[in-house]
Amino acid sequence: MKINLLGKILLLVALWCTGTVTSAKDYLLTSPDKTIQVKVSVTDVIKWSVIRKGETVLLPSPLSMTLISGEKLGVNPVVQKDSRKSVKETITAVVPVKNRLIPDVYNELKLQCKGGYVVHFRAYNDGAAYRFETNLPANEIEVQHETANFQLGGNYQVYWPQESDPEFQSHYEATFKDTTLASIGSQQYGYLPLLFTSGKGTKVLISEADLYDYPNLFLFGTGSSQLTSAFPKVILESKLKGNSDRNEQITRKAEYIARTSGKRTFPWRTLIVTDDKGLLETDMVYKLATPNTLSQTAWIKPGKVAWDWYNFNNVYGVDFRAGVNTDTYKYYIDFAAQYGLEYIILDEGWSAATTNLMAPNKDLNLAALMQYANSKKVGVILWALWNTLDKDIDKILDQFVKWGVKGVKVDFMARGDQYMVNYYERVAKAAAQRQLLVDLHGAYKPVGLNRKYPNVLSYEGVKGLESNKWSDIITPTHNVTLPFTRMVAGPMDYTPGAMVNTTKIGFKDVFNQPMSQGTRAHQVAMYVIYESPLQMLADSPTNYLKDPECTRFISQIPTTWDKTVALAGKSGEYVAMARKHGKNWYIGGMTNWDARDLNIPLTFLDGKAYQMEVLRDGINADRHPQDYIIETRPVKAGETIQVKMSGGGGWSAILRPVE
Template sequence: MKRLFLIAAALTAATTTSAREYTVTSPDGKIEVKVSTQPELRWSLSRAGERLLEPSRIGLTLAGEAPLGVAPAVRSVRTEAIDTRSTAEVPTKFRELHDRCNELLIAFRGDWAVRLRVYDNGAAYRFETARRGETVVEDETAEFNFASDNDTYWTRERNPDFISHCEAFFERKRLSELERSVYAYLPVYFATPGGTRMVVTETDLEDYPCMFLFGGEGRRLRAEFPPVVLESRLKEGSDRNEEFLRKADYIAVTEGTRTYPWRVVTVDEDDRALLENYLPYQLASKAVEGDASWVRPGKISWDWWNGLNVYGVDFEAGVNTATYKYFIDFAARYGLEYILLDEGWSVSTLNIREPRKEVDLKEIVRYGNEKGVGVILWTLWNPMKKDLTGILDTYRDWGVKGIKIDFMQRSDQEMVNFYEQIARAAYDRGLLVDFHGSFKPAGLQRKYPNVLSFEGVYGMENDKCSKDITPAHDCVLPFTRMVAGPMDYTPGATVNATAADFSVSWSHPMSQGTRAHQAALYVIYESPLQMLCDSPSHYLRTPEFTGFIAAVPTVWDQTAALHASAGEYAAVARRNGDRWYIGAITDWTGRDMEIDLSFLGEGRYRMQYFADGVNADSYAQDFRTGEREVTREDKLNVRLASGGGWAAILTPVK
């Protein structure tokens, strides 16, 4: 949200116009957006002659005013070609960013405007208003009237209060098959009959609720927003689940002079191009002023998924100092930057300033510092809300490096604001943030570089209680949830199973798909704070696997998508410094894949690869490793087993 009113210049040079339709195209001329103002404000979208969105209503309803967008009177119109470059503080796709688009700004009588930007890979619009003092936003109108009965990946949410971890299963549906009784959180993916791929999401979300989409009306989707929560409390007997006692009949109380969130539609010619799309990050506010050089992305040895089940040791494993020192020793051995003390380290989940007596936190932090391993602490959001600065001051004084804050489960204005309060307060104290039980990224990670990851995904932690986290599901996520931003999926399982062999186990969890599938996820899934979910004892017994995933970075200078089909397979190459990394995964269908190495620079590279073993189709833990020299002229023929994967690290030969 920008508090300097951005349409002032347009208004001072305003001239009344009688035109009712305006057009803006992408720099390459392929994507076209049309905006009509009568009788209502609507926009439409097409690409290369394929109609994508039919005229769709957009508008804003402020208390005490006629709805903005109904018979609006245009005061001025301005177009601008934008072509700027910047550098990502914490790059997840590209370090160097090229912001190239054409912009249309339409200012209306009544001191408000709509700003549209059209890129070669998508389009976005946002509202801007100029009002003195605060204003009450009663509602926002956002329709998506698709021109075709597209396929979509849709999440089935039902809670009437929009309470959600945003950890639902993506179901492939036609628009015409959607039910009125369920809704989807963002982002939402669409595939047209003509081959175009779209994702609807939002970014630059500040002081405003999240947007959700409802279907059940043919090809038309409409947005709804959580209302302001006036009074809430924890449910009886719960430390984290709330009930709402009073809700307002409006969605936000906010500054009257501001910009509103961008409504984003990415547009790509195929799934492969979608994997390189970073439009939500481009449109987000740039980083706050200050030195962010202290922000250290990296990998974490995590305790919760494996239940602290370590073995072959001379101490009793559990939530205690000795076990966490063991985690630190493991992390130090493999160059991992952090360990995470998840739920259980404190005397209670509501008292997160006092470690339990078995956990000598100061000694754990001291020992970690000695070994070059930082400590991150899990916290509930509710006690943090009550004493944010006091708790974070305590953590900073303890020498903790960051927090994993959990179970927010809400998407209303108050909660969106709380995310920013956490990000700002942590940034000021040199602390990293990982949001769990959260909604998707919506630009906060660009504004505050210490915000390294978000959950908001049906990730691998659910293998402990569900059979849903299949290789096919893994092949959906890069085209859906990950389009919004970093995704804390928590890969790294060492116990791997075929569909026939998989079983749910809370205390001894396993993953579906092969070991090489797990290795490849470290390249494909974007998260500057990336977990190693399994027991250090398991990792120590499979050094080829552990050494490989420990060598994969968590930030990327360049991304080159190689092959992609949502729900079926994905192959991506990424560069960090002068090294390239490749990851490829498939669903339960085994397949052969050609990896064209033309993205490499000149000269020879030493390639270390991690591949499915000969028997991986029947024994998912079977893998093989090897090395060879390659150049950019080479094309590799790679075999992926059922539920399989392939990964490689390519280092220039000096």
């Protein structure tokens, strides 16, 4: 018996040393405020689960990474060392989107595993995250697949941005379908962020952060409460379709999703677990991102922009022919200067061709225009097709600098593979070296690039106002869904500011004379609610000039925020937020097609007296949505104000301290 027992012990020791047997073990990680628990189980695979206030919102879900060379990180793991730390710091945002000072408070668990990899887990008060880190002997590895599955705690309600392209090509501009998790079949996939609501009303938002040199994560349904991970493979060959300058056909792909360094950290897989108000306040993606790498940032100037493309350059009441020409853009500059807007954008059409960004079109005297803009202290941003810029980025951006341009709007990327992720960073870095701002369109969601390169001011990746030109899907319901879904990931270039506003039955999609559903006050409130350090005024300058009171009000709302306080909200129904910039506070409220009254306590104010200027729906806004009222009255801390909104309406206020 003794010999047999000794033999068994020796066999177990040998198996343990070869890594063919693992010892099951659980690790528990708790958030600083004890509301979130992360349970990590190490058996034949590493799994994690997440609990909030006793409710399991994520059941044990596997995580692993498979390399082409055969290694399977996270499978049959052997934990050699575990370590923990607690962090309580404050991040100062270079370009503050929600908050200038961001508390970075979390507890972390690191599992160092045999085979040269580490898995990091973090627990925040509003969620959790994990990432892989490798320290492999190979200088270069090829990742075949990463398992980042999510087994939710039940058949949750979900806002699902349905996609269909088998190559994961997308402008990331789907609407968010309100459905259930079990209704998403195995052939259906969506992009991040994804928002779920548990049976108890807990909000669970899945996204990712610190994404570099690696493809975007997409999630497929299974007809159950589980989602499975998928990634675009590395593109080896592609070509443009027909005579298109931007629509790609992928003709050859690799068998791997990334070829990358063997010594690196991989993207954070993030799970924000909170309530509706918590979604409006979270900074998790920003906190998990790589810190600012730019030594000089004083030149980065956020601001508002007079934008041409939405309104089709339809200026009128002028003595020149409107279009993509010098006179029209001088008119934009005059408008911007009159209302203190920092920039204008020259969108598609300004250049000799979309494939030639080195020369303006024949109707545009760019040198004269730049001189005129400088005299008016208005910056100019130029549009660029991504693949044209990609072919000769240094030469093109150098030319932009010679012209005196302040930034570049890069468009139609429509991919989320490794090359495109690297392209985003190359653009950000090359632009920063020349002190140029960046606005990314046709883009996937923010993943923290705007923290590492704060000259990246905004991203599209949203079904925004421009869709009014060809569809009726931009409804007030859609508009009050975005703050709880897409906007949670970061800056959102929705391009608000429609001045032609209609009822549901009065709306028509007219490409060259667009209008919006909902009230004027609904549009104005977007300047407080929607986060974008480069915020557009999308309508015709003429329409703004014809309504100077509304335009004056919009022009006084800043584009960055020192502090954000969520006041009330429910995804798809309504939202109300307070934001501080300098000494002033700003309040915004928006509702879906239901008229709504909210009582807002001014508990966020200090002891000062404030003068509150309000732009709200007029008494007839339900039948004539352009009806609004501007009124002023004194308020003070502790007072409760009534926010009254028509169906499809909005409410905004600027609170200035009485000196």
